[in-house]
Amino acid sequence: MAEFKLLLKIIMTSVLVNNYVLSKFLGICPFLGVSKKLDQASGMGVAVIFVMLLATAATWPIQTYLLDPNGMGYLQTIVFILVIAALVQFVEIVLKKYLPSLHKSLGVYLPLITTNCAVLGVTINNITDGYNFLQSMVSSLGCGLGFLLAMVIFAGVRERMEESDPPKAFRGIPITLVAASIVSMAFYGFGGIVTSLFGE
């Protein structure tokens, strides 16, 4: 039960409190780039969840069984980048061959995420937080869901913004950044939710 409670806590934390986009400011590039339309944003979000889970499943064993025992923890970043990039390329080849429809719907997003900082951030944070394998996977799922949530919310905001008529100097990227900061501030409201729900 305690374990289950911990997993629930991890998932709540990563979706709402430590949201990767809105609290840690990782993965801003796709957040601003593909949040113009709701369907694109959700497609990107799903692809990110998928890659985050895969990347964690691959990097956690590498860190635990290869790097740490040999005292090469400092190689973490470079090895993770290498492995994640290769993994995503491999997955793309496999999907193209065996699941063309899924490949088509993930489309250009899959290679785009290859070197996304949110994906790298999740894998590295899982290690620094000292999670075991199951906890790491749950944490990645939570972070992915958090990313999807942020994308969907922001796509909604942007679709409304398209209809509005801001002053000329604010049009385009400036008003988008202002909106992003307001959405991010809204997420600060979740700050105390985990400690209130689960205790320290």
Added chain:
Amino acid sequence: MSPILLAIISVTAIGLICSAILAVASHFMKVPVNELEVKVRECLPGANCGACGFTGCDGYAKALAEVEGTKTNLCVPGADAVAQKIADVMGVEFEDVIEQVAFVHCSGDCINRKTIHDYRGIESCRAAQMLYGGSRACTMGCIGLGDCQKACPQGAICIENGIAHVDPRKCIGCGLCAKTCPNHLIELFPDTRRVVVVCSSHEKGALVRAQCSAGCLGCGLCARTCEHGAISVVNNLAVIDYEKCVSCGKCKDKCPTHAIQFADLSGRHRFND
């Protein structure tokens, strides 16, 4: 072994393993690309407008290459030149493209049509349509806030006197405006047609007369005048059957509100000839 050497060796080894896996995977799981599809795709203009009925130029190229019997003359923006190229690549007989031009079925500009509301919302026909159907008395006509203008990739549409006009010289016939218009006023016409009905109101004659001085009253004078039986009045609106129409223009002379007109639909393809 020194730590530096160990680090170099292990990273190189991981890199080599990854690249070996990728190389093997790409060899064994290669998806053959249809060469014909690539060649056909190069012929298409790349507007991705969807006028052909497929999801875009890629979709059309795929259908041409793989589905037997897909027509080679579906690309309206590319017209005869592209159809010729596709026919050459595919090695089939050239088929003439029916060039099309968008036309707005409304002539209720700010002089003809009464304005009864003061709309100060979002500058979008779609938004205005949801709010009492726009500012005009006739809610079936052009709202004039320019959704079609924004949708047009060629800048062929302009809003003049509160109504949309299509410049047939610039129109490529993709039909994006027709899909955008919330009142469905825009229709694609083959650019050889001349007689058009410039009203879309299905209201009864008396109401139309009260709302707009250029609306079709549904009086049926045109239907009685037409010697070829090409016109019928459906739901209080004149409808022309272009199978029978010979473009004589007698109906246009009889129409009391000038809701049938001669339109210059000679598009850019004919203009360039």
